[in-house]
Every structure is written in structure tokens, then in C-alpha cells.
Amino acid sequence: MAEEAISDMKQLLSGNEAIALGAYHAGVVVAAAYPGTPSTEILQSIARMDGVYAEWSTNEKVALEVAMGAAYGGVRAMATMKHVGLNVAADPFFAVSTTGTIGGLVVVSCDDPGEHSSQGEQDNRHLAKFAKVPMLEPTDSQEAYDLMEWAFTISEEFDTPVLLRATTRISHCKTVVEANKERKAELKQAAFTRCPTKYVMVPSNARPRRQAMEERIVKLRSYVEDFPMNEIITGDRKLGVISSGVAYQYAREVFKDASHLKLVTTYPIPVNLVRRFAQEVERVIVIEELDPYLEEEVRGLGIEVTGKDFIPIIGELNLEIVEQGAIKAGLLSEKPKPPLKSEVAPPQLPPRRPQLCAGCPHVAAEYVLRKLGFHAPDAKERQLKKDELVVTSDIGCYTLGVYPPLAALDTCACMGASIGQALGLEKAGVPNRTVAVIGDSTFMHSGITGLVDVVYNQGNTTVIILDNGTTAMTGHQGHPGTGISATGTKTQAVVLEKLAEGIGVKDVNVVDAFDMDALESTIKRCVANDEPSVIIVRGPCPLYVKPSGTPFEVDPDECAGCFDCLDLGCPAISVADDIARIDASVCVGTACGICAQICPHEAISEIKQ
Amino acid sequence: MNDVNVLMVGVGGHGVILASDGMSEIGMNNGYDVKKSDSLGMAQRGGSVVSHVRWGKHVFAPMIKKGEVDFLLGFEQLEAARWASYLKPDGVAIVADVVVIPISAMDGKIPYPSWDECKVVLSQYIDQIYLIPATRIAREVGNPRAVNMAMLGFLSAFLELEPEAWTDTMRRRLPPRFVESSVEAFLKGAAEAKEMITTKGVER
Known part of the structure; x- marks a missing residue:
């Protein structure tokens, strides 16, 4: 139905929507992705279109392998991801460049120059050249739409995957698109033709394919001379x-x-x-x-x-x-800047950093980690000293806990790294106990193999899986733990605690994300253990479930102005007239309640009607 | 057909993106080439939202050059001040009476600026500054989310399109239950502008 909504002749589409519509009209049959800014909306759009199989894959490598398999089966397929996702998928990307494909295969990489929402900056144009894969780059949404048909055609004609590279300002900008096509009426029937010399890359088969790759590039060099969009x-x-x-x-x-x-x-x-x-x-x-x-x-x-x-x-x-x-460079002459209209010195403006939400299920666990990892913050002196725990962390909303006041995290590098890093610190002989913090979706993406490694190699790392039941940071996509598919249908949920047990972790715990005492006692016990342990901290993302708790309020007679509650960094809590104040329009209250649990003066409670 | 460059700034949940989407579509429906670019900055998690809308005969860059913004629509006062330097000298700031205190201002080291302080920042770059009673208008139309429509209404008074050009698209594209209150907020915003612009450059 959404396809109808974006199939009018002239429309404003983001680059990502245009890529999706272009792929749809080009007859894509299978689309797979792992969410990642700025690429997420491509698969989200395709998932709403009839006649396309769309999936959130466990990670980008799997997404590309699914698309590769579909293309081997003769149909048009695509895998979409952010720039660092192509690092994860680099192995199949190079592999499918070697084998080539029968059905059209397009890999979309959305790079993020400026790191609006990324842990690093990289130019994936190098990966096209590196893997010897032809690359197309649109300059606006119209070209993004038009290029999809070209990308599939080139893929099929030259027996190669094609990289379509976008960047944040292509993916997320809306420009006018005339979508002048309709979805191809007749699509190729899926069928797999046995051809071991093409699909089974033992060295004796891979060497001739290597030859074919070079011949392919020579042909492509002459093909692009007449490409109409240059x-x-x-x-x-x-x-x-x-x-x-x-x-x-x-x-x-x-x-x-x-x-x-x-x-x-x-x-x-x-x-x-x-x-x-x-x-x-x-x-x-x-x-x-x-x-x-x-x-x-x-x-x-x-x-x-x-x-x-x-x-x-x-x-x-x-x-x-x-x-x-x-x-x-001397190509333009300098224009004089208009003088300021006023000499009055402007005030300094406070920054507005992203933060964890009111009612976020990550806050209590990170608060406890800060408390255990550092000396407990003194009410008068807010100097935080490092003491006991090293907290390795991962990619997700919880990474925002690196900022004060939570200041709970020591690392964040790439998807799934927290667990291996924790084990490495331990095996290096660092005397502190290590805790790895990872989200449910990130654990599915690439944390599982790390945990297997901890068990196999007899580490005693504690892995905290912050399970908010969704891929929150990118806008609430499903993942294998949620039991909800990309198209919103119910599917088999992978149960985190059973998975951990199956791997061989004996000390597996599930703790309510809003129970401060249980969190503290469980984390303390697990880090003291000389065996691997997993703590699943479970609580829903409030942006996803929109909880209907009764908001809390501060009793002005009881509040002593210690402001311990501000250490949560909750956006609902501020200071007014030297006491704490809770914004009832933001507070989820009884659905969270962690501020009331830490208030030493019992000044916080449900609003009395 | 004049080029129009509008920078809409605010925080998550205040309808900045809906307003910039709407304005973009209205431009397209009325013969402009349009480009728009959103920087969400994890907006749902308390970060700021910035949306560039460009109307023109042929628009190249999807973002407006610093110093070239014709209209700054501040859906929140601090954010309006933060983006003041993007305005051109004869540009106009249209700011909603909305205050959202960021967590960094909670400890009082860099306090949240008063409206007078925000105006000091804006006045460095422009003369025309309007503080709009957008929350009052939204209250009057019985739709607290209509602040953004009141803002668009105020903006429309400066532009060449007739009010119907705006409201036609609004009627077609908004969910039916929000249409009447949104159109009403838009018209009230436009009426407010007619009254305030006569005292040019003086915000009330």
C-alpha cells in the first residue's frame, strides 16, 4: 500500500526511498539488510512493497549471503547496509565478486561522511576497486531511482555484483523524482543451475574465475565510456x-x-x-x-x-x-563577510547532546556499573574515580551512557567487539574485573561468537545483554530475538537465555531492568565468579512500547537538594528552586521508578491524584 | 519565482520534520524545484533537529550555505539562537515560544538563555526577529501538536504563494482528524504575521 503512496508521477523522495522504489520497479525479488544509519530506510521501504521478500538479517554478512544465494537462483536481489556494515560483509562481497552471479545482485553501501551516526568514517569507493566490483554513485534521488535498473542490468550483463554507493546527504535528502516505470510484469523464475566451476570456489575453480574478474573489468571499462548518466x-x-x-x-x-x-x-x-x-x-x-x-x-x-x-x-x-x-585555491575571490549588526557580547549557549530517554531500560544498569566501576559519587564532591570494573561496550543507544552523568563505559569500537575486548583485557592480565555490555540486537549481530569464545577459552567475563526487545537506535527494527519479521509478521524468537545456556554459560541471569537492587546484587555476584556469566537486563524501549505509567513527583518537603537523582541523567528530572523537579509530561513513572529507588530521602513517589 | 531558503531547527517531537516535509511538498506542487535535508542528530533521544528546505527554479545543493538562510524557523528558542549565524543580513527569524532545557544546562554552569539573550545572539545577524505565540495558537485550536502549523502560517505571510496553496496540500496529506485544527492553526499563524509584520522588526 505504501508503494502506491510513492508511485505518483512526480514526488519528493529521499535517496533511500528512491533506491527502494527503483529496485522494486527493476523487479528485485529478495532484499536483505541489517539496520544502520543512513541506510535503514531502504529495506523499511521495500518491506512494505508487495511481491518482494524482505528481511532484517542477523548482520550484514548474512544479508549479503542471502542476497547472493537469491542471485545464484537467478532472480534480482539486493543487500543494503551502512559503510561499516560492508566491512562485516566484506568476505561475501569479495567472494561473490569472484563467483559472479546469474540474477542481478546489487549491494548498497550508505557511507556517513562526518559521522553523523557512526563510530568511524570511511570511503567505501575503495572497496569497489579493492573487490573489483563496478560502482555507481547517484547525485540525487532521481538518479538513485534510475540507477537501480542500470545496476541490475550491469550485474546480469557482466556477471558481477554491483556496488551502489550513497552517502548520508544522498540517502537522507529529499529531491523531486519522476518514477516513470512500473514494476516489471514478468520476472525470471527462480532456478538453480549446477555449475561447480562457477559456484564452488576450490582453488582450481577460483583461479579461472580470477581471470574472469580481470576480463570483466576490461569490458566494463569500455562499457562505462558510453554510460548515459555520466x-x-x-x-x-x-x-x-x-x-x-x-x-x-x-x-x-x-x-x-x-x-x-x-x-x-x-x-x-x-x-x-x-x-x-x-x-x-x-x-x-x-x-x-x-x-x-x-x-x-x-x-x-x-x-x-x-x-x-x-x-x-x-x-x-x-x-x-x-x-x-x-x-x-585562488579559483574564487573572497567575499567580505557582512559585519555583525550588534556589538553586544552574546551568551554562551548550552549544547544539546543526545541522551538516554526517560524510562530507558539501559539507565539503571549503567548507573549500577558506574557505581561499581568507579567510587560512588559523593553528594558534595562529584569527582568520579576509577576503581574496580572495566566496562567494555558496544554499538547501540546504551553507548550514550559514556556521557556524564552516567559515564559508565570504557570502550566502544565496532559491532560485537565488547565481548572479545573484555576477554582480551582479562587474558592480558589486567587486574580489574571486566564486564562487557551489549544490546540484544548487537548480540545477535556479532556478540554470539564472542560469547562462544569466552566459554571455549575459559574466560570469566560477565556479559550484560541489555535486552530492550528491539533495534532501538536505528528506529525499532526487528531482530531474531524479537520474533517479529521485517514485514511485521510473527516468527520464531531466539530466546537469549536459552542461547547463552546452549553455548555453555552456566551462570545465566535475567534481571528486571528497573530493579536497582537486583541489578546491583547480580552484577556484584557475577563479577566475583570465576566463570563466564551472562546477565540479561530486560525491559522495553519506551519509545517503542510507549508505556503508560503514572508519573512521579518530588515532595518539596522531603527533597534535601542532594541531587543524587540527577546522576541518572534522566531528561524528566531537572532542578527548580534548589530542589529536584520531575516533568510529568516526560516521566513514565511507575513503568520505570528508578529515581525513587535511589533517592536517599524517599522524596520521590507517584503523583497523587 | 524567487528562491526560498528556510532552515527549520528544533528538538525531537515538535513536528519539525512534518513541517519541512509539508513545505517541501507544497513547493513542488506549486512549480518549484525542491530539495530538503534533515539532520536528525538522534533527535528522538534529545538531540537537536535541523531541516533545510530549498525552493528554487533549479536547486543544486540540498543544504543551505551558511549566511544564505532567508527564514530561520525556530521551533525552540535555544535552537533558534544556535543557528543564528546561518541567516543572511536581511533574513528573518520566526521563533516559537517553546523552551526545552537540555540536560547540559541542568547543573547551571552554562544556563539556558533567556529570550532576551537569544535575541542578543540573533540580533548580531539580523533585524527581523519574531517571537510567535505558537503554543497559544495550538491551544486555541485544541491541538497541542499544531505549533508547527502556526509556524508555517506565519512564514507563509512572507512568501508569494496564496494561503490556499498551502492549505490544499495540508488537506490532502494530513490525517483527516488533524486537518481542521492544522489548517486553523496555519491561518491563525498567518493572521498573527499580518499583524506583527506591520511593526517590522519589533517582536512583541
Whole structure:
């Protein structure tokens, strides 16, 4: 039904919605993904379309393997992920580049320059070249839509997966799209044809495929010369600007009068087209986000070119950055900044950092970890000293607990790393006890193998699985523990405690996420044990279930103004007239209640009607 | 057809995205090329929300250049002050009377700025600053979520499209039970603007 909603002729679509609709019209049959900003909405959109099998996979590697299998079966398939997701899926990505595919296979990587919502920044264009996979980059939603048909066609014609690379400002910006196609009426019937020389990569089969990969790239090099979406815009020939992706839009706006070469096929690049463009203009520059990928490709052709000497290599670009770069390079003259209209000194503005929500089931566990990991905060002196626990952490909402006042976490690197890191610290001989904190979805993604490793190698790590029953950070997608599929149907739920027991953990505990005493006593007992232990801290995400608790209030006669409650970092609690105050419109009250449990003066209780 | 660059800023849950989606669609339906870009910054978790809306004959970049914003729609006062430097000298700030204190201001080290202090920040860049009784309008129409529609209504008074161009799209796209209150809030916002703009640059 949502497909109808976005199939009008002219519409505003985000890049992600356009990728989904383009794939749908191109006849995609299987789509798999693990949620990750800025890629999540692609699968969310596809999951609402009839006739497509869409799944949230346990992780990106599995997603790509599912899509690969479907493409082996002759149908069009896709796997979508964020940039770091392609690291997880790198193994099948390289593997399917070797085998090739029968049905069209498109991998979508949504990079996040500037790390809006990522633990790292990387330029996945290198991965296309590295894996010898052709790459397409849209410059807006219209191209994202149009490119999907091209991507599948190239995949089938050249026996290769295709990487469609977007970035945050392509994926999350809305631009006008004319979706002029309908879903292909006749799709290929799925069928698997035995062909061990293609699909069974023992060395004797893999070597000829290696040959085929190189031959494929040679053919693709000539194919992209005539690719219709690469475009020369002839303007003033003094300056020629080569760009791709969203950087093209900045380049067009900043260098209004220059000549432009827009590249949509960025691996391999159309060598002759670039040469021709370079010959037409006096000076060639490249405007691109992140690494000097195109610049090096162009320079490799013997063309004199600059770019990264005036455009930053770090972070995302915008008009101001490109303009400043152009001024630095002497390509534009500096415009005087308008003077400030007022001499009055402005006040400092407090930052607005993201934080855990009121009623968040992660807060109590992180509060207890801080209390055990560091000296308990003194009411007068708020200096926190490190003492006992090392808390390794993972990727999810709970990572926000690194910020004060919770300040509970010591590491966060990549999906699933917390458990291996904790074991490593222990095996290195670090005297502190280690606790690994990981979310339910992240544990499914890549925590399970870490826990198996702890059991197998006789570590005594305590693994705390913060089970809020959803993939919260990316907007509440299902995962194997939830028992809800990507399309919202009921499915078999993987039970965390049974899984841990099955792995061989003997000390498995399930604790109510809002029971401070139980959390503290369980964590204390488990870290003192000389065996692996798992504590499943269970409580629903309040943004997901919208609990209907009776809000709490502060009794002004009982509140002593110690502000211990502020150590929770709850957005419902603030200070007014030197006592604590609870915002009843935000507080979930009886559905949480952790502030009342820690108040030493028993000043917090349910609002009395 | 004039280019219009609107920066909408606020915090999660105040309808910034709905307003910018709406404005984008209205622009498209009335012949503009449109691009819009949202920075959600984990908005549902208390972070700030920033939405760029660009109308024009042909729009390239999906984000507005710093110093080129025609209209800053502040759905929250502190956020309006935070983005003041994006305004161009003859730009206009339209700010809702909404205050959401961030957790970083709770300990009082960097206190939440008063409206007068927010105005000091805005006044560095522009002369036209309007504080809109958007919460009152939302209350009057019986829909506390209609703050964003009152804001769009106020903005519409500065732009070339007729009110019907806005309300037609609203009627078509909003859930039926919110249509009447939203349209009413929009018209009240527009009426408020007619009254306030006559005393140009003076916020009441």
C-alpha cells in the first residue's frame, strides 16, 4: 500500500526511498539488510512493497549471503547496509565478486561522511576497486531511482555484483523524482543451475574465475565510456570540475560558470571521457568527499589535477567548505563577510547532546556499573574515580551512557567487539574485573561468537545483554530475538537465555531492568565468579512500547537538594528552586521508578491524584 | 519565482520534520524545484533537529550555505539562537515560544538563555526577529501538536504563494482528524504575521 503512496508521477523522495522504489520497479525479488544509519530506510521501504521478500538479517554478512544465494537462483536481489556494515560483509562481497552471479545482485553501501551516526568514517569507493566490483554513485534521488535498473542490468550483463554507493546527504535528502516505470510484469523464475566451476570456489575453480574478474573489468571499462548518466556540462573552459555524488551538487552551485564532468560510474571510471573533458578545459580540479579517490584515478591517467590540497579529506562537505576551498585555491575571490549588526557580547549557549530517554531500560544498569566501576559519587564532591570494573561496550543507544552523568563505559569500537575486548583485557592480565555490555540486537549481530569464545577459552567475563526487545537506535527494527519479521509478521524468537545456556554459560541471569537492587546484587555476584556469566537486563524501549505509567513527583518537603537523582541523567528530572523537579509530561513513572529507588530521602513517589 | 531558503531547527517531537516535509511538498506542487535535508542528530533521544528546505527554479545543493538562510524557523528558542549565524543580513527569524532545557544546562554552569539573550545572539545577524505565540495558537485550536502549523502560517505571510496553496496540500496529506485544527492553526499563524509584520522588526 505504501508503494502506491510513492508511485505518483512526480514526488519528493529521499535517496533511500528512491533506491527502494527503483529496485522494486527493476523487479528485485529478495532484499536483505541489517539496520544502520543512513541506510535503514531502504529495506523499511521495500518491506512494505508487495511481491518482494524482505528481511532484517542477523548482520550484514548474512544479508549479503542471502542476497547472493537469491542471485545464484537467478532472480534480482539486493543487500543494503551502512559503510561499516560492508566491512562485516566484506568476505561475501569479495567472494561473490569472484563467483559472479546469474540474477542481478546489487549491494548498497550508505557511507556517513562526518559521522553523523557512526563510530568511524570511511570511503567505501575503495572497496569497489579493492573487490573489483563496478560502482555507481547517484547525485540525487532521481538518479538513485534510475540507477537501480542500470545496476541490475550491469550485474546480469557482466556477471558481477554491483556496488551502489550513497552517502548520508544522498540517502537522507529529499529531491523531486519522476518514477516513470512500473514494476516489471514478468520476472525470471527462480532456478538453480549446477555449475561447480562457477559456484564452488576450490582453488582450481577460483583461479579461472580470477581471470574472469580481470576480463570483466576490461569490458566494463569500455562499457562505462558510453554510460548515459555520466555528463559533461560545458561552461567556461578555464576551469573543469570533476565530481560525483552529492559533491557534484556543491560543485555546480559553487562553480556556477565552470565546465563540469559528472561521474556516475566511479569504478571503473570512463577514461576516454575524462581525457576528453581534461583536453577541453584549461585547469582540472576534483571536488569529492572523503578520500582523493577520483583525484588519484584522474592523476593516474597523466592528467594534471588538484583537489585535496584545498578540499578537506575529513568530514562531509557543504557549500561553505567547497567555497572556502575554492578561495584558498585562488579559483574564487573572497567575499567580505557582512559585519555583525550588534556589538553586544552574546551568551554562551548550552549544547544539546543526545541522551538516554526517560524510562530507558539501559539507565539503571549503567548507573549500577558506574557505581561499581568507579567510587560512588559523593553528594558534595562529584569527582568520579576509577576503581574496580572495566566496562567494555558496544554499538547501540546504551553507548550514550559514556556521557556524564552516567559515564559508565570504557570502550566502544565496532559491532560485537565488547565481548572479545573484555576477554582480551582479562587474558592480558589486567587486574580489574571486566564486564562487557551489549544490546540484544548487537548480540545477535556479532556478540554470539564472542560469547562462544569466552566459554571455549575459559574466560570469566560477565556479559550484560541489555535486552530492550528491539533495534532501538536505528528506529525499532526487528531482530531474531524479537520474533517479529521485517514485514511485521510473527516468527520464531531466539530466546537469549536459552542461547547463552546452549553455548555453555552456566551462570545465566535475567534481571528486571528497573530493579536497582537486583541489578546491583547480580552484577556484584557475577563479577566475583570465576566463570563466564551472562546477565540479561530486560525491559522495553519506551519509545517503542510507549508505556503508560503514572508519573512521579518530588515532595518539596522531603527533597534535601542532594541531587543524587540527577546522576541518572534522566531528561524528566531537572532542578527548580534548589530542589529536584520531575516533568510529568516526560516521566513514565511507575513503568520505570528508578529515581525513587535511589533517592536517599524517599522524596520521590507517584503523583497523587 | 524567487528562491526560498528556510532552515527549520528544533528538538525531537515538535513536528519539525512534518513541517519541512509539508513545505517541501507544497513547493513542488506549486512549480518549484525542491530539495530538503534533515539532520536528525538522534533527535528522538534529545538531540537537536535541523531541516533545510530549498525552493528554487533549479536547486543544486540540498543544504543551505551558511549566511544564505532567508527564514530561520525556530521551533525552540535555544535552537533558534544556535543557528543564528546561518541567516543572511536581511533574513528573518520566526521563533516559537517553546523552551526545552537540555540536560547540559541542568547543573547551571552554562544556563539556558533567556529570550532576551537569544535575541542578543540573533540580533548580531539580523533585524527581523519574531517571537510567535505558537503554543497559544495550538491551544486555541485544541491541538497541542499544531505549533508547527502556526509556524508555517506565519512564514507563509512572507512568501508569494496564496494561503490556499498551502492549505490544499495540508488537506490532502494530513490525517483527516488533524486537518481542521492544522489548517486553523496555519491561518491563525498567518493572521498573527499580518499583524506583527506591520511593526517590522519589533517582536512583541
